[in-house]
Amino acid sequence: MSAHILTVDDSASIRLTTKIALTGAGYQVTEAVDGLDGLNKAKAGTFDMIVTDLNMPNMNGLAMIEALRSSPAHTGIPIIFLTTESDAEMKSRAKAAGATGWITKPFDPEQLVKIAKKVLGK
Amino acid sequence: MDMNEIKEIFFQECEEQLAELESGLLKMNDGDRDPETVNAVFRAVHSIKGGAGAFGLDDLVSFAHVFETTLDCVRSNKLEPNQDVLKVMLKSADVLADLTNAARDGGGVDEARSRQLIRELEALANGEMPAASEPPAAKAAPAPKASAPAPAAPTPATAATSEDGFQPIPFSFDDFDGEEQPVAPYVPTCEVLFVPKRDLYAKGNEATLLLRDLSRLGEMSIRCDMDKLPLLQDMNPEEAYFSWKISIATDKGEDGVRTVFEFAEWDCDLEVRTIEDEPEAVAGDDEQPMQPVPFDLSILDDASDVPAEDEPPVFEQPVAPAAAVEVASNVVKLAEAPKAEARAALAASPAASQAAANAAASTAAAPTIRVDLDRVDRLINLVGELVINQAMLSQSVIENDNNGVSSINMGLEELQQLTREIQDSVMAIRAQPVKPVFQRMSRIVREIADATGKSVRLLTEGENTEVDKTVIDKLAEPLTHMIRNAVDHGLESPEKREAAGKNPEGTVRLTAKHRSGRIVIELADDGGGINREKVRQKAIDNDLIAADANLSDEEIDNLIFHAGFSTADKISDISGRGVGMDVVKRSIQALGGRITISSKPGQGSVFTMSLPLTLAVLDGMVVTVAGQTLVVPLTAIVETLQPEASAIHSFGASQRLISIRNSFCPLVDVGRILNFRGTQANPVEGVALLVESEGGGQRALMVDAIQGQRQVVIKSLEANYTHVPGIAAATILGDGRVALILDVDAVVAASRGQPLKQEMSLAATG
Numbered sequence: 001m002s003a004h005i006l007t008v009d010d011s012a013s014i015r016l017t018t019k020i021a022l023t024g025a026g027y028q029v030t031e032a033v034d035g036l037d038g039l040n041k042a043k044a045g046t047f048d049m050i051v052t053d054l055n056m057p058n059m060n061g062l063a064m065i066e067a068l069r070s071s072p073a074h075t076g077i078p079i080i081f082l083t084t085e086s087d088a089e090m091k092s093r094a095k096a097a098g099a100t101g102w103i104t105k106p107f108d109p110e111q112l113v114k115i116a117k118k119v120l121g122k
Numbered sequence: 123m124d125m126n127e128i129k130e131i132f133f134q135e136c137e138e139q140l141a142e143l144e145s146g147l148l149k150m151n152d153g154d155r156d157p158e159t160v161n162a163v164f165r166a167v168h169s170i171k172g173g174a175g176a177f178g179l180d181d182l183v184s185f186a187h188v189f190e191t192t193l194d195c196v197r198s199n200k201l202e203p204n205q206d207v208l209k210v211m212l213k214s215a216d217v218l219a220d221l222t223n224a225a226r227d228g229g230g231v232d233e234a235r236s237r238q239l240i241r242e243l244e245a246l247a248n249g250e251m252p253a254a255s256e257p258p259a260a261k262a263a264p265a266p267k268a269s270a271p272a273p274a275a276p277t278p279a280t281a282a283t284s285e286d287g288f289q290p291i292p293f294s295f296d297d298f299d300g301e302e303q304p305v306a307p308y309v310p311t312c313e314v315l316f317v318p319k320r321d322l323y324a325k326g327n328e329a330t331l332l333l334r335d336l337s338r339l340g341e342m343s344i345r346c347d348m349d350k351l352p353l354l355q356d357m358n359p360e361e362a363y364f365s366w367k368i369s370i371a372t373d374k375g376e377d378g379v380r381t382v383f384e385f386a387e388w389d390c391d392l393e394v395r396t397i398e399d400e401p402e403a404v405a406g407d408d409e410q411p412m413q414p415v416p417f418d419l420s421i422l423d424d425a426s427d428v429p430a431e432d433e434p435p436v437f438e439q440p441v442a443p444a445a446a447v448e449v450a451s452n453v454v455k456l457a458e459a460p461k462a463e464a465r466a467a468l469a470a471s472p473a474a475s476q477a478a479a480n481a482a483a484s485t486a487a488a489p490t491i492r493v494d495l496d497r498v499d500r501l502i503n504l505v506g507e508l509v510i511n512q513a514m515l516s517q518s519v520i521e522n523d524n525n526g527v528s529s530i531n532m533g534l535e536e537l538q539q540l541t542r543e544i545q546d547s548v549m550a551i552r553a554q555p556v557k558p559v560f561q562r563m564s565r566i567v568r569e570i571a572d573a574t575g576k577s578v579r580l581l582t583e584g585e586n587t588e589v590d591k592t593v594i595d596k597l598a599e600p601l602t603h604m605i606r607n608a609v610d611h612g613l614e615s616p617e618k619r620e621a622a623g624k625n626p627e628g629t630v631r632l633t634a635k636h637r638s639g640r641i642v643i644e645l646a647d648d649g650g651g652i653n654r655e656k657v658r659q660k661a662i663d664n665d666l667i668a669a670d671a672n673l674s675d676e677e678i679d680n681l682i683f684h685a686g687f688s689t690a691d692k693i694s695d696i697s698g699r700g701v702g703m704d705v706v707k708r709s710i711q712a713l714g715g716r717i718t719i720s721s722k723p724g725q726g727s728v729f730t731m732s733l734p735l736t737l738a739v740l741d742g743m744v745v746t747v748a749g750q751t752l753v754v755p756l757t758a759i760v761e762t763l764q765p766e767a768s769a770i771h772s773f774g775a776s777q778r779l780i781s782i783r784n785s786f787c788p789l790v791d792v793g794r795i796l797n798f799r800g801t802q803a804n805p806v807e808g809v810a811l812l813v814e815s816e817g818g819g820q821r822a823l824m825v826d827a828i829q830g831q832r833q834v835v836i837k838s839l840e841a842n843y844t845h846v847p848g849i850a851a852a853t854i855l856g857d858g859r860v861a862l863i864l865d866v867d868a869v870v871a872a873s874r875g876q877p878l879k880q881e882m883s884l885a886a887t888g
Contacts, residue, residue: 013132013173020128049326053172055165069324075360078326082172092388100326101385105172119385121331 003120004028006045008038008052008064009082014105018051021109022116035059039067042074049120050079051103051112054094062097069098078119082107125177132173136222139166141561143215148564151208160203164193170218179225181236182218188240189214192247201246210242213572216565309340309371312379315393318362322389329362335382340372369397495591498551502738505541505548506835512541513856549736553588556634556643559598560585563605563632570609577616577627578609587634589641590736596713597643597733600706604645604729605630607703612649612727622724624648641735646728652721654678679719679727683707711814714740714757740836742863743811744829744855748798751861752825753834753853758866760812760820762828765789765805776802780810780822787812790873791824792864796848813866821870832856836863848872 005027007018019029030045032038036059038052050068054061061081068074078100083090091102103115146163149156171186192211195201203211217239220231314336318329336342344366351363372378376394383392516534560582571578589597613619613628620626633644654675661667661681673681682703710717715733734740734757742753743762763782771779771786778789789810793799803824810822834853839846839862850865 011132011135011169011173013128013135014176016128016131017176055168057162057165075324076326078328095325095388098321098325105175107176118331118335119326119328121328121334 002026002028003048003116004030004046005116006030006032006038006042006047006050006052008032008035008050008056008061010034010053010056014053014082017109018112021112022051024109025113025116027116035061035064039064042068042077043071047077049116050077051082051116052079053082054090062094065094065097065099080115080119129177132177133222133226135173136170136226137558139169140215140219140222141558142166143218144212144561144564147208147212147215150203151205151212155203157197160193160197164190164197167193167218170222174225177225181231182221182225185214185218185221185236185240188243188247189218192243195247207246210239210246212568214239214243216568219565309373310375311369311371311397312376313393313395313397314368314370314379315365315391316368316383317365317391318386319389319391320361320363322362322386323360325389327386327389329364329366332383332386333366333368336368336370336379339374339378339382340370342368342370342372344368493551495552498548502548502552505545506738506837509541509545509835510854510856510858512537514858517856549590549738550588552591552736552738554591554594555586555588556594556597556641557585559594559601560632560634562598563601566602566605567609567630570606574610575615576609576613578613579627579629581629581631582633583631584634587636587641588735589634589733590738592737593641593713593733593735596709600709600731601632601643601645603706604703605632608645608647608649608727608729612647614650618650622650636735637732640732643731643733644728645731646726648726651723651725651727652679652682652719654723657681676720679721682719683717711757713737714755716757738836739833740853740863742832742834742853744832744834744861745809745811745825746827746829747796747825748793748803750798751829751855751859752792753832753861753863754811754813754823754825755850755863755866756831758813760814763810763812763822765808765810765822767806770805778802778805780805782812782822787820787822788873789824790821790870792869793824793826795869795872813870821873823864823866823869834861834863 005022007015007022007029009015009018010033015031019031022029030041030047032041034056035052038050039059042050052061052064065079065081068077068079079098081094081099081102082105083094083102094102100119101115103112143163143166146159146166149159150163167186167190171183171190174182174186192201196203196207201207217231217236221236223229224231316332322329333344347365347367348363350365351357357363370379376396379394380392383390386392516538519530519534564580567578567580608630609628613630614622616626619628629648631644631646633646635642657678658667658673658681661684662669666681666684667673684704707717710731710733713733714737715731717729717731719727719729721727740753741756743756743759745752745754765780769781770789771781773779779786780789789805791802794802803826805824808824808826809828810824812820812822814820832855834855837852837854839849839852842852848865848868849862851863853861853863855861
């Protein structure tokens with residue numbers, strides 16, 4: 001079975017781009033519209049990887065990552081965050097929150113797929 | 123779904139974000155310092171930048187980037203968002219909107235203005251916090267397109283901290299499908315010390331995968347250090363205890379190696395050194411000389427491809443280390459184990475959690491759907507037919523049913539009720555709030571206030587009032603012009619206002635509300651009001667009125683709607699673009715609307731526009747002309763009157779005038795103009811409809827009789843037949859007859875000199 005990826009972003013166009021790139025590479029994709037939605041879906045489902053935006057309404061990506069990492073069932077799931085932050089601060093905060101890696105927006109769909117392969121190993 | 127459709131979604135999002143941005147900035151301008159407001163503003167710009175980058179909209183990205191940087195300073199309290207700062211930001215929001223539109227429609231933007239604002243934004247970001255390392259001006263230059271071939275060739279990755287936020291990270295790890303790189307005759311060797319922190323696995327990084335990626339860079343030998351592995355009872359199987367020392371021959375250099383560990387950089391201690399020719403010399407600090415272990419890639423692949431369920435159980439772990447001293451494959455399996463456990467935990471009840479995920483996914487759907495306007499229009503059209511059909515049915519039943527209480531009759535009444543409800547509901551689909559148009563106005567106000575040096579506050583009310591989309595689309599232009607006029611001519615300069623004891627900041631109030639089935643939009647300013655003396659003098663100078671004409675205040679005020687009328691002494695850059703209030707009035711009338719003005723000297727003016735909620739139906743007066751049934755739009759009719767013989771005056775060969783309250787108004791014989799008849803009708807036998815037409819002039823349209831007032835469904839004549847001069851459209855009446863809807867302006871224009879005989883004959887036969 002193909003890996004199941006949860007994508008969390010408040011922008012429908014980014015979600016769509018992400019979904020097209022990942023499904024095109026054979027992954028199964030579930031979408032969430034903000035951090036809270038993402039957290040609920042991550043807890044309700046079985047995912048091999050999570051791709052999340054950081055800056056979102058309701059619950060931002062950092063809080064979602066922290067919440068996921070504090071739940072024993074969700075440590076170890078690769079979490080990749082999308083960021084356009086140019087400063088290292090956001091990145092290190094996300095890493096401190098427990099993120100696995102990042103992809104800098106704007107991203108090339110191919111890059112996203114490469115990163116998925118990198119962290120999923122397949 | 124193709125890229126353009128996604129792009130269109132992106133642009134729709136942009137519109138929402140731009141609206142959010144502007145309203146947030148305006149709130150901040152009013153003193154709102156709620157961090158959530160600042161965040162929302164930041165997020166809006168951030169989202170636009172993020173999306174724009176994905177679509178390679180470089181101009182948009184670079185501007186948004188600079189804007190975002192400055193907003194970040196506000197967000198982090200490094201920059202106080204005072205009025206001056208917000209002024210620059212509001213202007214920047216405008217430019218961002220321009221850039222978005224340009225990206226969408228392919229038009230150009232005022233580049234000098236964008237550059238100027240980029241400089242101002244950067245100055246704000248730099249000026250207030252000299253210590254911070256803000257992107258220099260050079261970074262505002264367009265970033266390379268996301269589709270540029272940069273990632274194809276492995277580029278040495280810069281340190282994560284110095285990378286440019288809006289440039290794609292060049293990824294230097296090789297294509298996974300690629301074969302192993304042939305080893306060059308001489309390649310430098312890198313020595314890598316990889317010491318994972320305890321939580322490496324918890325954060326989703328995977329030593330196995332990192333080592334495998336590394337192995338793709340070149341031939342490597344690897345040694346595992348297991349000294350930190352505790353006793354079984356002390357061990358947490360989810361933590362990382364091993365570290366590795368790797369020697370790799372690669373032409374990718376240290377940067378290439380670091381790129382492999384990019385994500386793990388925070389989760390491990392990493393040392394990378396290039397060894398020139400003598401690897402032993404560097405390894406010397408280790409007690410044991412390095413024992414190269416052949417690293418078999420296929421083992422790694424196998425390990426990571428094993429489904430989670432088939433992984434060795436966790437309890438096997440303690441056995442592994444003993445064997446792993448020299449064989450890397452065991453180490454690899456051990457490293458995989460914590461993840462396997464996590465996966466197993468997740469997979470505990472796959473069916474149940476899958477169902478939950480599906481349920482959750484379905485709630486993500488937004489509560490709106492996007493529908494082609496064409497489909498809605500088709501529906502509206504069909505409902506129009508239904509309304510007509512229902513009316514026809516009712517009429518024929520009433521004609522054939524004498525007592526009027528039969529069950530058919532009651533059923534019909536219900537049908538009528540339902541039809542009306544369907545019609546209202548369908549119309550409501552096209553209805554949209556006027557908010558977007560109102561929001562655009564705040565920008566117009568800012569620009570003119572800037573250009574005129576006036577200080578203006580725009581207040582809006584009833585932004586959520588809904589009206590047909592077509593009306594909204596056509597509303598922006600006249601409204602823009604009126605707003606320009608209100609600020610440029612309506613409001614006084616701050617000095618004058620102060621001298622008059624007013625707040626130096628002028629107020630323009632834009633209000634929308636529903637009133638008796640129409641939308642009423644009011645534009646009020648608290649300026650000096652109409653200068654009636656000046657208007658009157660101007661009207662006399664332009665021969666609009668006689669020098670001794672006795673006009674009421676209201677009549678004088680309404681003179682500004684005359685063609686070519688402008689009270690501004692000099693043509694200003696803002697409102698003097700060759701269009702006056704007459705153009706505004708005409709476009710409002712074209713929408714089936716009316717506009718009036720009331721003004722109080724020293725207190726300001728109020729323009730009131732009343733518009734139909736939809737352009738699909740029309741309130742019309744059904745009239746008879748030479749045996750034909752015509753519909754005249756009610757909005758065009760000022761009054762109707764029964765002419766008396768004494769009021770009719772002949773003028774020249776064929777012109778006739780009617781005197782109405784001491785003024786003369788030309789009579790227009792509709793039947794003659796449309797070639798329904800060859801001779802002029804006797805005005806005394808008919809009815810005169812006093813209409814106001816293009817240019818503001820009044821005419822009396824002569825018709826034979828008035829049948830009544832009715833709401834009619836507009837049917838395009840062009841779509842079904844062909845354009846007929848003098849006729850705006852057609853409709854079907856309750857009795858099934860087709861009636862033509864009169865184009866009042868065209869008829870009046872035709873009466874002015876050149877009756878369009880040839881073309882008009884079409885109407886007669888139609």
